[in-house]
Amino acid sequence: MEKVLCYIAVQDGKVKRSALEVLSRFRELAVAHDFGLEAVLLGPDADDHVATVAAYGPGKILTVKEDSLVRHSNQLYVEALVRAIDVSGAGTLAMASTEGAKDVLGALGVRLSASVLPDVSSVDVVDGAWEVTRPVMAAKRLARTRALTTPSIISVRSGAYSASESAADVEVVDVPLEVSEDSLRMTIREVLGAVTGEIDLSEAGVVVAAGRGVKDEEGTRLVRELASVLGGAVGATRAVVESNLFPATAQIGQTGKVVSPELYFAVGISGAIQHVAGMSNSRVIVAINKDADAPIFRYSSYGVVGDLYKILPLLIDQLRTVQTR
Ligand SMILES: Cc1cc2nc3c(=O)[nH]c(=O)nc-3n(C[C@H](O)[C@H](O)[C@H](O)COP(=O)(O)OP(=O)(O)OC[C@H]3O[C@@H](n4cnc5c(N)ncnc54)[C@H](O)[C@@H]3O)c2cc1C
Incomplete structure (x- = not known):
């Protein structure tokens, strides 16, 4: 298997639990099938989350700290993740199936000509390739799907796996990203959140x-x-x-x-x-x-x-x- 890069989503200044679940699952698979595992954090405060992510055992953490990544934006997040995959050389991008992931998955799939396995409830390596299960038809059936090409993008449902720590030595690599304001096709002006203090x-x-x-x-x-x-x-x-x-x-x-x-x-x-x-x-x-x-x-x-x-x-x-x- 080629290396896996795990995108670690951060929300309201905290690393999402679901992202650590995905990282933990791919660490298990990396140990069992002997492939490299790296993580990527996006946003100007990426350094604040390195220690949290490092505790879950990726060999390397890429940080893309461009200021405009302070908020989710389809175009910028796609650019940043494509750049991170490029630097990492990973064959698979894995992430939690969050709203943000759903927003970028299609565009990323097209940009990378990737096999896209979205919203899966389990992921395994079978005969050297990804096999996933995914609830379909309003969860009446489970589809078992195999990735036939590389690169692959896999998003995993929250709660499908548990997050478990396993600290290892980690190298942190800063990935520069050039963004020209003129190239932006849209911008988020305001995010109307749920009532403050409510649990996500x-x-x-x-x-x-x-x-x-x-x-x-x-x-x-x-x-x-x-x-x-x-x-x-x-x-x-x-x-x-x-x-x-x-x-x-x-x-x-x-x-x-x-x-x-x-x-x-x-x-x-x-x-x-x-x-x-x-x-x-x-x-x-x-x-x-x-x-x-x-x-x-x-x-x-x-x-x-x-x-x-x-x-x-x-x-x-x-x-x-x-x-x-
Ligand atoms: C295309 C489509 C998409 C949909 N998407 C969604 C969706 O995303 N989410 C969703 O939830 N629904 C969705 N629905 C609607 C769905 O089909 C159901 O109508 C809805 O989920 C029913 O909600 P309910 O269980 O609250 O109500 P009901 O089916 O009316 O059930 C109420 C239950 O409460 C029990 N009850 C009543 N009084 C009491 C009491 N005092 N104590 C204990 N129990 C009591 C009753 O016995 C009953 O079982 C969708 C429908 C369609 C067609």
Whole structure:
């Protein structure tokens, strides 16, 4: 196998957990199949994150510190990653399947004439080539795909692997990037973020998601309280987003976000396939639903049949009691 370069995404001044998961997976594969592993950080503050990334064992870290990379921009990120691959000589670019990755993957694939394996839930080396699995058709099927050409670009779903540290000696290489302002075809003027202090849904270790069983302010308060007690993020089905009880940024599913936390609470959610497409990769799924035949129970590790308005207060109380012990 040729060398792999892992793009490490940074958001709000922190390295994304999902990027470290991908780096950890490729380190395992690099050890097993004897290929080189490098990482690349983009942005003027790249040096601040070198120590964090180094703890996950890449042999080399490339930093592209051009000022204009301070914010995600399709054109600049594509230029920076193409330059990094060029300097690294890697045959594969790997990254977490973040919103930013989805934005650049197509353009990168065309620029590099690469085989593109997007949004995979597993990646392996089989007979000297990449083989990945990827949920398709709203996660009703898994497609197993093999890369036939080099270079390859692989994006991996968050939560598909665990991040595990394995520090090694690392060389840091600064990669210059010349960007002329005149060449920019577009610019981001403002990023309207979610409410400050809210946990990023796609990176959260715990997600408490509400469905149409949550009917009013009292229900949303209970869901938010459970999330807060567990230090988790709040998610929602399209049904409750459309009823304006939760913001569109909370929607999970085929037309929303894909999440794969350690623990997923499905509260008053029926388990429609379009919703399941966004959460079925969660490690432990707990469903609370008053209908014992609700499809969500087919996907859940634990199920509670009952009224969420009675169960959530008891659960929150119990968790608080355990936490104060
Ligand atoms: C093209 C397309 C894309 C879509 N994309 C998405 C998407 O990205 N995400 C998404 O979520 N949906 C999506 N949908 C919609 C999807 O098909 C479902 O309609 C939606 O997921 C249902 O949401 P729900 O489970 O909240 O509601 P429902 O299906 O109405 O289920 C509500 C559940 O709550 C339970 N319940 C009611 N009261 C209580 C109570 N007091 N205590 C406990 N349980 C209770 C009920 O038994 C029921 O099972 C999409 C649909 C289409 C056609």
